[in-house]
Amino acid sequence: MRKATITDIAKELNLTPSTVSRALCGSSLVKQETKEAVEAKAKDMGYVRNVMASNLRKGVAQTVGIIVPRINRQFFSNVISGAESVLNDAGYNVLICQTQERYEKEVYAIDTLLWNQVAGIIISHSIETSDTSHLSKALNSNVRLIQFDRVFYNIPDVKVVNDNYHGAYTATKHLIDNGYTRIGTLAGYMTSAQYRERLEGYKRALLDAGMEVDERLIFKDTIIRETGYARAKEALDLGCDAMYSAGDFSALGAMQAAKEKGLKIPDDFGIVGTANENFTELMTPSMSSISLKPYQMGKAAAQAFLNDDGSNPDSMITIEMELMKRESSNRHKGSK
Amino acid sequence: MRKATITDIAKELNLTPSTVSRALCGSSLVKQETKEAVEAKAKDMGYVRNVMASNLRKGVAQTVGIIVPRINRQFFSNVISGAESVLNDAGYNVLICQTQERYEKEVYAIDTLLWNQVAGIIISHSIETSDTSHLSKALNSNVRLIQFDRVFYNIPDVKVVNDNYHGAYTATKHLIDNGYTRIGTLAGYMTSAQYRERLEGYKRALLDAGMEVDERLIFKDTIIRETGYARAKEALDLGCDAMYSAGDFSALGAMQAAKEKGLKIPDDFGIVGTANENFTELMTPSMSSISLKPYQMGKAAAQAFLNDDGSNPDSMITIEMELMKRESSNRHKGSK
DNA sequence: ATGGATATTTCAATCGTTTGAATAAGTAGA
């Protein structure tokens, strides 16, 4: 059975498609009586409106595309969740693409979204991405572009980022306040701006406290558990008594290393991770971590899209990070 | 600047839109030379094809909708991820809706997807959903409907579900094999089919081993950590020495309860959870759990969509669950 | 009745692409 169209409804009621169309979108140009008749008939015939036709005529789709490296990362799925809730309430649909961290797939995702005439694109880049010509393509097509988390600063659009600098600063200061004196860091990779910013925050906190920055305690090549474990061992041999880790998994490795050496956490060794992965609060001892706010970030990105009237082509929104103090760093039970 | 269309390209090259259209989709009816000219000009003019127009003409969109309660749940985001990878490779876009566990939003999501002329809908229901009339609407619109995880058996479509029964059976048997003799269960809520199936598997395993089923050790009201903790305490008082939990969080609570009583895990108390949440392998002692295979489930659902030619309106695919043996239940280090 | 304002509906073009049928041009065989 063919799908009913407004023309079908019109025929049944001896009206024209124009009137039916207007009736269905509640135009005041249509008599109340007619509206009701149309609505009844539409329901009766199982009419579903065809958004494609409607959008084609109108020029844009009420759709926003979101591009992320991986959907099944706690962080990204929460961003999507936040964005989706805002966008849905505003009457937008959300088209999601994952790039699997591949540049090529990111380019393809942009193309796909443009083909679909999306009104906006909210994107966090794949790790491989360094060229930005695909973004220009989007900017030239008058879609609103919002970058989040992993952003390129040289693109004139709205950016939503974590306040990595202050987060790392706070974490490091927290360790200092707890009396640790040789504080190292598992800093992540310097190719990424967020890790560079965290490292800066870490350094600043040490300097502000009058402590010296020891380059030997800064490890710029670890983000996973295994290397975190290995680097932490090295650090411990250098007399390190606490670490700020730019990732939770490397922090986990560090905890293992400390335990293996027979050190007590937090008494002999303190640690704060980053991201507040959900395992951090479930382990024993529970791990302190700077919490990202992905849901909030998604909402902010969506809001930025909704507010973006093109007047402010190059703006930046920072989402604060929150230190979750837990057992792994709270040396003085009573202290704050 | 207006977007370039095939008509614009046609004019520039003194051709008709028909030829340009055919050239761009690689039709063999167009001379090689012309194709090249068209492609060059298209690139030159920054042409992006308009999928809406194309779909409108063709009748369906190359789009599949996925409806889940929450995107930011490990399980669902992995299902989406799996489905997305298969669908993308097959040239489909994925439109995602989350219902926030609300029935009303589920109905709206179905409507939205139908408006968008999706070719198929892959859905896991919200906890509130009990009425299925919105699904009939979809079935009547010749979209292919695939239910997964939380499914209604009375809908004639393809269903993809976890093999809860065998999973629970295996988990329980594993505990029995490790010499535990008073095995209880944190069974989840009996309103949900998956928990009922897990309970059945648990019971069968006991019976097959010649053990008796003690109703006092079956708790049908817990799924979260707090109640898991409370129920486990009761169970321990009744001499329970191991539990199969239908969820990881309640299992976590149970471990806490056992530790608090001074019991050693796994020597004095064994436990196996369900879902293989990522904290389970990171804690100490690591927790055994029956792993769901969400990524695989997503792939299976997508495959089912792609294969669905309507010939097999009511079929069921079960995804096996895998027991992850870890410290919390492996009493005999050497045993298998 | 009649002019005029207002309410309601119809007309007709349009959004950009696709596709069956028609046409034109070129090639081969008789």
Next chain:
DNA sequence: TCTACTTATTCAAACGATTGAAATATCCAT
């Protein structure tokens, strides 16, 4: 030279909804 067949292109009608302008219908005051 004529028919038969390829090959390449154009024509024209869709797909379903929207929207400005034009056309009617309705109502009111004179």
